[in-house]
Amino acid sequence: MRDEKLPSVGRREMLRYGIGATAGLWLNDHLRAAEKEEPKPPSQPEAGKPETGKATEGKAKAVIQIWMWGGPCHIDTFDPKPEAGNDYCGPLANPIQTSVPGIRISELMPGLAKLADKFAIIRSMTHGQFGHETAAYMTQTGRMPGGRLVFPSVGAVVTAMKWKDGNSNNLIPPYIVLTEPQGRFSEAGFMGIRYKPFATGGDPNAGRFAVEGIVAPGISDEQQQERRSLLNRLDKLQQAMPGDATASAAKTAEGEAYDLILGDAGKVFDLSQEKNELRQKYGRTTFGQSCLAARRLIEKGVRFVTINFGGWDTHKEHFQTMRRKLPELDRGMGTLIADLSDRGLLDSTIVWCGGEFGRTPKVDWEPPWNGGRGHYGKVFSSLVAGGGFKGGQVVGKSDAKGMEVQDRPVYPCDLIRSMYRMLGIDPDGNLPHPMGDIIPVTPSKEEGVQSAGELKEIT
Template sequence: MNPLCKPVEHINRRAFLKGTLATAAGGAFLNFGSLFNSDSIAAEAKKLGKKCILLWMNGGASQIDTFDMKPGTDNAGPFRPINTKVSGMPVCEYLPKVAQHADKLAVIRSMKTSEPDHPGGIMSMHTGYRPAVNVPYPEIGAMVAKFNGPADSDLPSCVHLGGAGYGGGGGAGFLGPKFQPFSVGRDGRLPSFTTPYLKADSEQRRNDLLRFMEQDAAKESSAEPFEAHRLAKEKAWRLLQAKGVFDASQEWPKYRDLYGDTEFGRGCMMARRLIEAGVAFVEVGQENYDSHADNFTVHKATLSVLDPGWSGLMTDLKDRGLLDDTLIIWMGEVGRTPQINNRVGRDHYINGWTVVLAGGGTKGGMVYGATNANGVGVKDDPVSEGDLFATIFTALGINPRAKHYVGPRPITAAPEKSKVVKEVLA
């Protein structure tokens, strides 16, 4: 063992390769989703080329302190709204840069969802379904990877930069490990163990030798596990060939001011790089929203990180002509109570909270739905998590009624009774 390496790095390298093995193996024998009905739909969606970036507000951001402010009520906090170029769409004073993009935002203020706590909320807001013991619903990233991901790429189709806590949003579920999200750190940097310790030509010769031997061995044994193992190695090698996209060190100084010099800002720029490189789905996580105590200091600090990151992403995508084909989703697993508790905090809230969509396939400069005057409860046009996912899938060119079979049971992409919120679609 190299004395300069810590044991954990060796373990991580093995874990990294093992994870990739599972991905390839899924393609060979674990994809029990039986994707018969969805293949043609997937091909159709790929033509559209719509991609998706999920800005995941881990813990649940406060709607009343961001996009659904209630000034003058007992529930208003110390934050003040500022007007935007869109009439009727004031936003928090601590999102001044995002406010400049108001004409690109579709603000859904009437989310009425079913899971009040983190694990359930994370699952349902990643899958569109309430968690179920007997159905491993795939998360949105896996769905987008399947339907809109490139058929043959060195890069994974679904990448998480940080992202949801509590074990994540469900993974590939019944789509099988072929579509399992590939996770790296919040800032998008690959672990150091992905740097090869051999020279490139040595690495190549070594890999070619292994390929030769495995091909020879395959003649003797064609069992699927051997093939899966070989595919996993190929996938890992290919990813390492394309790993340059994860190295933003040259580009970051130029964009640091635009995105904000934070881990989240760097993650947002990495999301743009990955989208530009053909990745279909990227989730960028931001922490610190679960403000049961000291909500206002916590949110003010957190929004100061969010504002340049998110606005910088929209600016950059727009400048590169990518925004129209890239849907940005801003959401977490829950909203926060309109009422302020006696810890100066806001708790979880699911009966009237906000999700924001921007870019690809959506109509900007609009507000959909409304909560009551003091922010308690939905007044108009409730939107469930299923409705939201039906809408998101439609925006991405994915038929929300596309069926997958889990055994004999057909599962639609979005829940069967969900409705598409057409008003927010372009």
């Protein structure tokens, strides 16, 4: 029996995870019931089989992921090692105390230091991967690449599992990337295109945040109306084949698109509705305003926002880059956490910050690097706040020079499982699969993915 080892799901979960998840995706993907790629609920469970791995009701409803593509240095951010000396710290040798006694972070992040009671730092993240792609895949799917399946990222999984809980009439996409897509990382994996995030494009820090497709600078609503009616008049083939499934699906998609262009839904991207003072606090940078946009999106029921904050691959000019980027991170993420907290949203929103790995603890002083840091997957840091995670905590420990995990390794899937737990997603449940295959949400024991257990310390 092939199924014995794999967790089975009860009918309720089946409905919830499979059919439920597909019912309300962005803009009610119509037509789709008939389509092959439609993820089907796991096909098998029989009546009478015990339901395993029932989802508990988690506190968290949504996630804001601050994705530091390139790999931020753990020593220069959340795991300072001033005692290790100049070869390890370079000029950033004076970390500051946070509001939580005993926890120090980089001197360039005073704003976050004041909020340390609201977040937990994981200082013992590890996967041992030194290549961007593999590491990015592991940190965002919890699995190793290379099998027949390409696995979905946390964002796609949360979207699939949690969207049903939201407002299914919501026109705003449930999974959004601010602003540029991640490129080589296929977020949706085998679950397919419908679980890919909507990448906004544009710049939230610009006068008008021109979200691709939703906001067209220079075209007024009246002009949009007029264009629409011209299009309707010229759409002859559409008129010639009423009832054709493909044609009507295209027309439906068009109607939904117009609801965003002309309806109220698109206004969520209008950051000018926010007080100027608050906008300044977030920082008038693309990243800072992305953090603000993320909060607005979460308020409107979006389930997963990735802020794609690149530029951390600092083989050269490392410290100069840190001096530029860390204050930006500090303002943006600090204000985000505080703002969410002020609005009572932090309890239901996980803020997850990290990159695909850390950087070599020992500084490359010699040419051509001249003070740079290489890729480092043996140990690195991540941060989580909100959504029920305990603040003011440090999980795990790296050794004196930030070279190895000294205490309590945390593998990507451990963190991911813990987040799912907080979200009320059963980590041992099953994913929607296009062919109805039984694929567990997080790697089963048989997959042989390294794990050191969920983060009970902070949940």
